Amino acid sequence: MMNLRYFLFLLISTFSFAQNGEFPSAKVDSIVKRIQLPVIPAYQVNVAKLGAKGDSISDSKPAFDKAMALCKKNNGGTLIVPKGIYKLNGPIHFVSNVNLKLEKGAKIKFSDKPEDYLPMVLTSWEGTMLYNYSPLIYAYECSNIAITGEGIIDGEGGKIWKSFKEKEGKGKDLSREMNHNNIPLKDRKFGDSYFLRPQMIQFFNCKNILVENIRIENSPFWCLHLLKSESITIRGISYKSLNHNNDGIDPEYSKNVLIENVNFNNGDDNVAIKAGRDHEGRTNNATPSENIVIRNCNFKGLHGVVIGSEMSAGVQNVFVENCKTIGYLKRGIYLKTNADRGGYIKNVFIRNIQLDEVEDCLYITANYHGEGKGFQSEISNIHFSNISCNKATASGIVIQGFPDKKIRNISLNTIEIKEAKNAISNENAENVLMTDVFIGKRATVPSAVSKH
Incomplete structure (x- = not known):
């Protein structure tokens, strides 16, 4: 029989985590107010x-x-x-x-x-x-x-x-x-x-x-x-830049950033949030990339929003909302690091995203390119809500941690991926909370047993 105290603790922990997964609009407002033109x-x-x-x-x-x-x-x-x-x-x-x-x-x-x-x-x-x-x-x-x-x-x-x-x-x-x-x-x-x-x-x-x-x-x-x-505002700009490594916007060791109403069309990531690489990045951990708001953008290119792979000083407090694709993306939202990086990715909130056709819809990996050793990154408190995708030609949702450094506290709330070759690949992650997640055709009421 389950210990009552343990059961209550589990209930409260799960409830707190669910509450924390809500999009913190007040926090976003306070960041935007702090940015000076x-x-x-x-x-x-x-x-x-x-x-x-x-x-x-x-x-x-x-x-x-x-x-x-x-x-x-x-x-x-x-x-x-x-x-x-x-x-x-x-x-x-x-x-x-x-x-x-x-x-x-x-x-x-x-x-x-x-x-x-x-x-x-x-x-x-x-x-x-x-x-x-x-x-x-x-x-x-x-x-x-x-x-x-x-x-x-x-x-x-x-x-x-x-x-x-x-x-x-x-x-x-x-x-x-x-x-x-x-x-x-x-x-x-x-x-x-x-x-x-x-x-x-x-x-x-x-x-x-x-x-x-x-x-x-x-x-x-x-x-x-x-x-x-x-204290950076990027708004209303557009792109047509399709050469090698043509990332649209790369905040690196930067803070208090607003990116809004941007029409991307890039030969690489649309927004790639970075924070230095490896040894040098880890020594700069007093200046993570933080307090970054991305909203009302149209994505087109390789990936929509990326964190990493150079993120060794840490990335935290990233808020993405009300964005959609106007063409094909390889990956919609992509968090990537490897065992050379160290650092952390935490407190990421993403909501109201409409994707059309992608290779992978939501992808979180601590083992990017299978590279590196000795400096595994911490990935925690990542929250997705109200994400729709018409088709994932590879995977709907991928989460890849390490056995000795698990990805923690991921919430997926109201996610609908209408078609995917592979639905979910979830390894070495703990406290992954899914609410109203549909990949493929939604199930209806169970059919009755045939009389014949």
Whole structure:
């Protein structure tokens, strides 16, 4: 007979866990209220008046540099890009208190000559800090910065940069070796001959950031990298960027982030939340990625929302709601880490998601690519509610922990996957609570026994 005290404890624990699985709207509201939009001074400068020619041929970089210098002299302002196609043979480097405003019909088209993005700058590549080619738009230690307007930013990533992918192995392996061996940052120099592609837009150690309404096309690598930054609003932007590793938005070691009303169309993850890789990431555990709100977005690309695989400093307090797909995704929601990472993924709440056809609908794995050893991650308190999916060509729900490091406290409430090759694969997980989960055709009342 079950001990009454144990039974009551079990009942209370299960009840508490069920209660905690509810979407915490008040917490979301408090995060959004904490995010500050940039304050931009009244000064304005038009790049065309400084000699920029919107003819798609002439190099407009000198005019853009001059405009940014004038903004700096005036303690900030709005840098206006009027209608036209502006070729830039090199990067835009932000200063504080500036709004780069692309008017309707304006396009910034970056050169694809790698030498134009030297000298190297301090940046990060797949979770490891290093010196490399400058991102095409780069802001370092800036506050109150914005990219707005109805124009297009084109990274010309489909030719020379795309060819870097097959040659990046040497640089990638060296960067990871330097990470694991704690090589001093000053000695991590890449750039020429290492073939590590630059990000399109990177905000690094910045705060009070707005990216609104612009269109991002044809990035060399990750499209929008939010690195060690905070108080960030990304809204109303759209994408058509289908090259290798064209993640849409990568918050990394960043906090207090709002991503809303975005139309994704990417050659990789739509949103990939990261927090450094392996040894270096674990030493930065005071700056996890946290307090990230993703809502009212349209997903299209490889995966919708991803956490990992570089997440060694930890990821917590992620809230995703009211999103849908406008095309095929390989995976809808994907939490991935491996035994090289360490760190944790916890307090993730996802609700009101409509998926069409996917390979896998909801996928949580602590053994990504079967790699690594010695640093298993903690994955806990992950809550899904009101998720619908028309078809999963592989699996509906996958949860993969380790026997000695189980995934804990997963709730699945009101999940309907109309068709799936494999329904559920659940291994090395504890306290997985399912309520109203339907995979395949819903059962009706049992049929009566035949009289014949």
